[in-house]
Amino acid sequence: MDRVAGIETEYGCLTSAEAPQPNGDAWPVRVKNHLFRKLRAGALDLHYRDYEEPPGNGGFLLNGGRVYLDMGHIEYASPECRQLHDVVAYDLAGDQLLQSALDSLGVEGRVSFIKNNVDHHTGATFGCHENYLMKREAQFTPGALGSLLAFLATRQIFTGAGRVGQANPLAFDFEVPASDETVDFQLSQRADHIVNDIYQWVQFNRAIINARDEPLADYRKYRRLHLLIGDSNMSPFANALKIGTTACILTLLEAGLLPNDLTLEDAVEATRSISRDPTQRWLATLETGLTISALDVQWRLHALASKYLAGCDDETDWLLESWRYTLDALPHKPEALIGGVDWISKKWLLESFMAAENLTWDDPWLQSLDLEYHNIDPARGLFFGLEPAKRIGEWNHLVSRKDLTRTPPPDTRASGRARAVELFRKGSRPYVINWDSIAVESREFLVMDDPFHTYLDEVKEFVRRS
Numbered sequence: 001m002d003r004v005a006g007i008e009t010e011y012g013c014l015t016s017a018e019a020p021q022p023n024g025d026a027w028p029v030r031v032k033n034h035l036f037r038k039l040r041a042g043a044l045d046l047h048y049r050d051y052e053e054p055p056g057n058g059g060f061l062l063n064g065g066r067v068y069l070d071m072g073h074i075e076y077a078s079p080e081c082r083q084l085h086d087v088v089a090y091d092l093a094g095d096q097l098l099q100s101a102l103d104s105l106g107v108e109g110r111v112s113f114i115k116n117n118v119d120h121h122t123g124a125t126f127g128c129h130e131n132y133l134m135k136r137e138a139q140f141t142p143g144a145l146g147s148l149l150a151f152l153a154t155r156q157i158f159t160g161a162g163r164v165g166q167a168n169p170l171a172f173d174f175e176v177p178a179s180d181e182t183v184d185f186q187l188s189q190r191a192d193h194i195v196n197d198i199y200q201w202v203q204f205n206r207a208i209i210n211a212r213d214e215p216l217a218d219y220r221k222y223r224r225l226h227l228l229i230g231d232s233n234m235s236p237f238a239n240a241l242k243i244g245t246t247a248c249i250l251t252l253l254e255a256g257l258l259p260n261d262l263t264l265e266d267a268v269e270a271t272r273s274i275s276r277d278p279t280q281r282w283l284a285t286l287e288t289g290l291t292i293s294a295l296d297v298q299w300r301l302h303a304l305a306s307k308y309l310a311g312c313d314d315e316t317d318w319l320l321e322s323w324r325y326t327l328d329a330l331p332h333k334p335e336a337l338i339g340g341v342d343w344i345s346k347k348w349l350l351e352s353f354m355a356a357e358n359l360t361w362d363d364p365w366l367q368s369l370d371l372e373y374h375n376i377d378p379a380r381g382l383f384f385g386l387e388p389a390k391r392i393g394e395w396n397h398l399v400s401r402k403d404l405t406r407t408p409p410p411d412t413r414a415s416g417r418a419r420a421v422e423l424f425r426k427g428s429r430p431y432v433i434n435w436d437s438i439a440v441e442s443r444e445f446l447v448m449d450d451p452f453h454t455y456l457d458e459v460k461e462f463v464r465r466s
Helices: 026-037 084-105 142-154 235-254 268-278 294-309 314-332 341-357 364-373 390-398 414-426 456-465
Strands: 004-015 042-044 060-061 066-070 073-077 111-116 128-136 197-198 207-209 220-229 283-285 291-293 431-433 435-440 444-447
Touching: 004 084, 004 414, 026 042, 026 066, 026 073, 042 364, 042 414, 060 142, 060 414, 073 220, 084 111, 084 314, 084 431, 142 207, 142 235, 142 268, 142 283, 197 268, 197 431, 207 268, 207 341, 220 456, 235 268, 235 294, 235 314, 235 390, 268 283, 283 294, 291 294, 294 314, 314 390, 341 364, 414 431, 414 435, 435 456
Parallel strands: 197 207
Antiparallel strands: 004 073, 004 111, 004 128, 042 060, 060 066, 066 073, 128 220, 207 220, 283 291, 431 435, 435 444
C-alpha cells in the first residue's frame, strides 16, 4: 500500500444487571482511566485539546495510537500505518486494549464493548472513520470525484457489517419523509445515517466524505481524506478489503486514471437503496440516466486497478486477488465468504437461528444477536465462532497479533511519538503530545510533519535537551 492510513473506531458499551455499575455511561470513563493509570498503556493529556476535550479526557498510547472519550463513547484511533497488514492489525489492537481493561477490572461478561455503528434502542449511530494521506496536488476533477463516490457507495457489498432493521437519518436542514418501506435486514449500518455526499460539519449532517482540510502533516505536501461512510468490521478480511481497495482507488485518482463516466445521479440515495435491496441486484442510476449494478461498478474499478497496479508488491497482488475472489463469490457462492464479509456472516447466523427457533425478522431477539455479533470479547462475540474458508481464515489469523497494543509501526512517525510517550511518562515535566508535534512545558517544540519519517533520533535528542 505504502500510503499512510488509519482507522478511528467508536465503541458501544453494554452492561448487564450484574455489573458493578449497571449504568453503561460510566464504564467508558472507568476503562479509559484504568488503561492509563493502572495498565500504563500510554500518557494522558495534560492540556485542553478542545473545549470538549479537557485534560485527562484521553491520551496517546505506547503503540502510537490514541484512546479518548467522544460524545460518551470510548474511541480508539490507530497509529499511522503504511502497510495494509498493519492497518488491520493495529485496528484489532484497539479491541485487545479495551478487552484487556475489562478483564483486568474483573467485569468481563458483565460489561462489553460492541464494535458496531448503531444503537437499536435510540436509533443513534457512532462511527468508524477512515483516514488516508493523499498528495496535495491530487486533482479532484468532477469525473474523478464522481468515480470515487460511486466506489464508496458500492463497496458496501463486501464491506458492510449488516444490520437488522432500519433508521431514518436526522439532519439539521431537512427531514426525511416517512416511508412505508419495511427493511428486515440490510448490508450497511451507516447507510441510513448518511445524508450528504461531501460536507464539513458532520455531527448532525453526516457525509460520505468529510470535507475539512486537516492534514495533520505538512499542508504544502499532503491532504487527509476523511471518510465517514464505512462500517466497523469484525472480520479482518473485510477490513483489509475496505482499506486496501480504497487505497487503490486513491492511487488511481492521484495518477489521473479514474474514469469520467461513473458519476452517480445521487450517491447518497444509491448508498441507501443498495444497502436496503433485498433482491441483491444492487442497482444505481448514473447521471446519464443509465442503470448500473454495484457489482459492475466494482468489477470495472477492479479491472482498472489490476491494469495499473498489479505487480507493484506482494501485498497489492494479494489485495487485487482477494478483491476478485470476493466479487466473484458474491453472486455465485456467497457462503464462501462467511467469516470474510460481515453482512453475509451475520445474515447466515441470524437465518440459522430464526429457522431453529421459528422466529421472524421483527423479533427483538434478533436485534440482541445483531449486537452480540460485534462483541469484541472472543469468548462471547458471535463472529469468533465462525469457521471461514482457507484464504479468509489465514488472513484473519495472520493479523491477530497480541504485541501491538504496546509496540508502534516501525516505518511511520508513530514510532517517534510512541518513544515520546514512553519518555514523558517516566519524567515529571509537563508535556504536550499531538499527532504532528510534541512539546515540553509549552516552550520547546519538535514538529513532526512528515508521517513517513520515524523521528526516533529527533525525539531522543529533543527529550535529552529538554
